Amino acid sequence: MTPREDHELLPHGRQLAVTWSIPDAAGGMTGAMLRRSRSFVRLAGAEVDVLTFDARTDYPAVRERLEARGELVPGLRIRNLYEELRGDPADAGPGTVVSREVARGVRVEHRRADGSLAVLDEQPRNDGVRRRITAFDREERPVRRWESAWACYADWIADVSGDGPAFAIVDSKTAARFMARVHLPEVVTLHVVHNAHLSGRGRPLGPLRASRRDALSRPERFDAVVFLTERQRADVVTLLGDGGNLAVVPNATPAPIDPAAPEPAADDATRDPASVVVVAGLTGRKRVHHAVEAVALARANGVPATLRIFGSGPERARLDAAVHDRGLAEVVEFAGHRTDAAEAFAEASVTLLTSTSEGAPLVLLEAMSRGCVPIAYDIPYGPADLIEHGVDGFLVAPGDVQALADAVRHVAELPEADRARLRAAARAAAARFGDAEVVARWGEVQRRAAVRHRAVPLPAFEVGRLRLRRPGDRLRLSARLEGVPDGAGVLVRLERRASGVVLRRRAELRRGRVELRLTPEETAFLGEGSLHVGFVVLDGDRRAEVTAGRVHPDTRPLPRRVTAGARSRLGRARRRG
Template identity: 40%
Template structure:
């Protein structure tokens, strides 16, 4: 009898937010969730922990774009609290300070959605948030989150209070992670559950979350060290990497990164490699004559070094005719600088972020990847599946694990723009038959990362994580009972 691709139970994917111009991690999370639904038939709920007030609109846009499908839903913490009572013993809200914001206070700003104030906030002189209050559709207070309470030692502590339908304190915590845990408890409600945490911010906030019957897995999407040789774990990941044993499994997208992380921890047994999956496009690729130009699909940030791609194409066009076009798809902090860099060059076009932009890979000849690091490189895989040849810097960790240099793509030394330009020239200058063979090899490589195969890898990893968690809890239970009896015997001897 064949084993089901995924174990039964409630499946959740946890992230901090869904940005409007979301990039690789969020795209990978949504794709995996669709794969779970299509390949294994399980429903997946994507949980977000941030407090933006327009998630109904976000979900609608994602459905229109095909990012959410039937059986894959989006649920935000604060939206849920507005319409559901949080289980728990009444009256515990009095444990922490409770002082709701006053709408008539000139320092308080309200944020509306569809004509209703759903959030008010008070900021300090430097723009830092001191308090945020969240409201239901009927105007009653649902959460009051103070962040300006004095604590000995100079830092500020927090008071997070959830209110009942009358706006009175119901439950409270001194850290926001307590609210996150209580919410997930309410969603799971004692059933078997699988919690896959993609965001590193969410992973830090849920680091201590442990419940019987719930398997907790963290996916590391980006590099955990900087590109400098011998560098330490980057600050944003140190807390999680110091406690990898807090998860039933930690998933890395490449074997290279998994092996590197294994050298940093004693908990190697829970480190797993599962690549990202892709939905393979139709097997009727366009003719070689129908392909033209280069493309970049990336967030416009310093990390992605899109200016390197522009410089490489300029160097290519200095020696080839007709000139090679470059279409860049993305948004980010470097957009204005890149617009100045392009300065009206007709062969360079900067488009805004569009989830449908991956469709241009079927018509493009070359994809350029110039990041300082790539946890995996989903765009590389999508390009290969479409027969678009990737030319990438060989940075940690994804490009070198996916691309076979000269066979199905090109790898060049990190940061070497001249080598990048030479690699692009070599692709477009080779005979059509050789280039077609390279495209076929790229499609064959991409087929090894099909959603079906990757979903089954996930099923295997989740089942092993559950067995590991059960074994650990058994050991912890035995240890606890042994310690308890030791204390009893000690008291008796006295």
């Protein structure tokens, strides 16, 4: 892609990055969001506001840490809802948050640095009273009240956006839950899916993760839903259909922040060929114990492999025990969570990625851009989109620890010239994901989303007679849609809410009548029992949706349905007679 001129990279309007918080041990999502925002500032001349909604009171210190690391630059601001509701100047010191249990409920008080009450958050009560949030001035007089947290969030976003157009890129899946329901005239909403969307192993037909259901079961509520890889977008289309607002924008290569850093290729000859590094949170999903086992197997085969692990998390004790049990205490180092962990890739020979699932792991781009050869499980999503097996890295079957060990041994025993070619190819692969190309693609997606946002909604429609039948192994649906324009497309949503099972299919609309017949595989995926049914009508960029309610499939075979229908008609005729 050839980038536009700098001033045309992004459309005119405010740029917002919507996340829930900036954690101290920030992971890949936060890092990708901040890097994208910096590239918007640097390449497109935009100013970016990062909006956060958590109640931490030390955001001045957060900003100082990010500025010291070069992750917060002029033109990139971090703004927090409660900090702005308190209205404290930057040098007034942090506020406080006090939670008190009172009769039939909980009161959370957000106080200013001077002790005055700024916000009172009254949590829902058992007697049915809903949540209420009240803002106070410095004399503690109420000045604004909201009957829900989401209403408060939406008002703040509207205040931040101002009167002109704004583009809100929603990174956090927590924030996506309420942003899916924020509809402001001048705010175009785009949701980035940073990780796998399925909770089970079934792919592409599988239950949505609980944290993803609100946003992804009805993706048309966003002006665009953006995936990091084409494979994930294709899987979502297979499961949920394409309402015309799905896009792919990869993460940019997270190269070293310091542009004056020396050329890493000069250090390749000094790398230990058997040195391994892992940068990952120490959680069950990351399966770092597989890396420990792979190093143990490699050493058992005569490879003097060593391992450095950067990260923290609840699996640390388990990993300590595994290292001790395998007699690896002298060759495995736990370096903890460090903001400069990526620099370890410039020293190590290979990196291992052992997760159960990913979105598009930034850690691979970080490694490849520094000439560190990636060895990754071929999981959804990301590794196969970044690595060409045997050329710039290696893909192995998910869970195959012996294959990880064999790949470590293979790289360690290569002639130096072959290893150098691997490292050069890894750097070249990472260079494909440059900032300019990625920002230009974001500009195209935002322009398309803005067109969709401005489209006039379709008039409301009604669902007439709805039938759901399952006489055998194929579910069949028929319904009448009243008020739907000729030529419109229809997506039928079938949902089992308790389990996260959602399937959406395009259906034929003829003279106001919808007919849908699922395959045996799709029918088995939906399972037994009643389903919640809904419809999305699409006419170009215009759309409307309606929920038809909960329907129990009729499982009677055709002869029984015909007989029952005849008896019913006969009964009605007798009553009329």
